[in-house]
Amino acid sequence: MSDKIINPSVPTLGSLTINDSSTSGFGYNPSVGPSSNAITKETSSALLNKRAVLTPTSSNSIYDRSLSTKKSQGISVSSLAFLFCEIVSWARRLSNSILDLENRLNGLGYLIGQKYLELVKLREGMKYGKRENKILEILQFIHGPLWRAIFGRTANDLEKSQDVDDEYMIIDNTPLISKFISIPKDYGNLNCSAFVAGMIEGALDLSGFHAHVVAHSSPIEGLPQRTVFLIKFDPLLFTRENIHFS
Amino acid sequence: MRIFSLYILNKAGGLVFQKDVNPGIAKLTANDYLVLAGTLHSVHAIATNLKPAECRSLNETAQTVNGQILSSGKASTPNVNNLGLQHVDTDYFSLYVFQTLTGIKFVLVTSPVAKQDHSHESPLSTKGELRKQYELVEEYFKQLYVLYCDYVMKDPFYSTDMPIKSTLFEAKIKSVCEA
Incomplete structure (x- = not known):
């Protein structure tokens, strides 16, 4: 318990190790840093299944849409x-x-x-x-x-x-x-x-x-x-x- | 209820932001504010470990909450301060602590819960007043957290855990907190 005093309310995040990976292939692991969001073989197939808009390989990506569409594509x-x-x-x-x-x-x-x-x-x-x-x-x-x-x-x-x-x-x-x-x-x-x-x-x-x-x-x-x-x-x-x- | 003062503490207990939004509280020196923030952080950390046996189950709740956030990316409530010091109510002021998942603490010092004149008031109704003010403050915390996420985290000139100098953030805080 002594090593958790700095982060008292996040006991599970603090106990994550580098080898812990999220089951869904997504999610930020604080003990790994930005690379935990990196696109690997597993995560890329998850991305494809989610039909992400910005992935060039998915079938309904932004690149596959008509350029002259009048409807504006809002972004966050x-x-x-x-x-x-x-x-x-x-x-x-x-x-x-x-x-x-x-x-x-x-x-x-x-x-x-x-x-x-x-x-x-x-x-x-x-x-x-x-x-x-x-x-x-x-x-x-x-x-x-x-x-x-x-x-x-x-x-x-x-x-x-x-x-x-x-x-x-x-x-x-x-x-x-x-x-x-x-x-x-x-x-x-x-x-x-x-x-x-x-x-x-x-x-x-x-x-x-x-x-x-x-x-x-x-x-x-x-x-x-x-x-x-x-x-x-x-x-x-x-x-x-x-x-x-x- | 009047908000007197806002403190923001980084995850190591360092004071990164302090602002007296409404008059009614004595000014301290810059060093005193730092000491105060450090003390509050330590008290909060100690409080986290001072829990009776029947509260052990709460710990598991925190774990499930974190697990949920990790797997779904969504949190039901932004406040993860469910084990440590949550609020201090005195005759002269009330103090509330809000903690984010990343360990940042927002501390609000407000006017005390309005005292009832009737001396034979049942203790239950005072408890209701406390609860009401606590819920009100929670709403403020949510707004402040959103402002922090917008005007501090999206500012390329801010480095994490360092004092916040954003003038925009300060102006927004003022407009939210000023009564």
Whole structure:
């Protein structure tokens, strides 16, 4: 009994040994750690029998469904938060400065933004038979349909910078991805929504609008997580727009 | 009932979070809070082993509960503190202890159960009041546990068993506990 004083109320968990494995093939064994959830021969067959959605080999996996399905596939915010938490920790381990960390998150989001742009375009069936070729149009597309496809709602605001001509802002009052993240004081003005900024940048780049996107926190009363995505377009784009449409 | 103060203890008895949510309790120095948390943890551990013979069966219940959680991944109640110190009721304050499966303790210090003016009140009715407040506090514990899971465990800048510095968590705690 003496070795159980630290963990008085969990006598059975404390007495688990490394050789104990769960009968169902699932379950976290604290004395083994993360590897107790590893996919082995036994657990993978259990996974297949459970018809898990994310397993590429099961017959109704996410890869086997029609791409153009209109019905949105909801996922758990908790799982997303845990995944993103690990992404941030991983990027933080590798990076040597706050700027580096933000760049890494931005780079990861970039790839997702590119893919999502294509997916959303495919799903909406190339509405009106054309693509957005004006700066304002593509911004409205990102603020509206793209945001809805990714986060389930449109962004809160789309604004044009008053001081600088080539800057636009997309504002999200409650960013989903950094819902639970609170930045420590010694991390300065880091914002984990740099990941989402990267997604916007990827989508813009792929549609031919070269831009640089940064996420800034700008909390207001009642909305501590409010984030402004500052989009700075390449000046050449404005020249192009002038020649084309004036 | 008013909540005065919340303590969160890690599984080794270290104080990771302390917040006075409502006024009505004296402030202590940071060191005193640590000592208090350590003492409470030890008393709880001793209480776990101080049980009469007829309570042995309770131990088996804990084992079945853990077995159930391991096999199904679901717990019927998040509070696994069924053997140790559960609550202390005094004339000036009440103290409640909630323990999670991973050994984290949430401790709430609240105002005492409202005293009855009638001196010849049957002891049974006071017991009912105690029970009522205990159930109310259990509800608070559930909410606090959810907040902990969300705003602490899903924060990439938090390392397990270290003091909690999340400003979001603090703000949410305030909004839940403030009367």
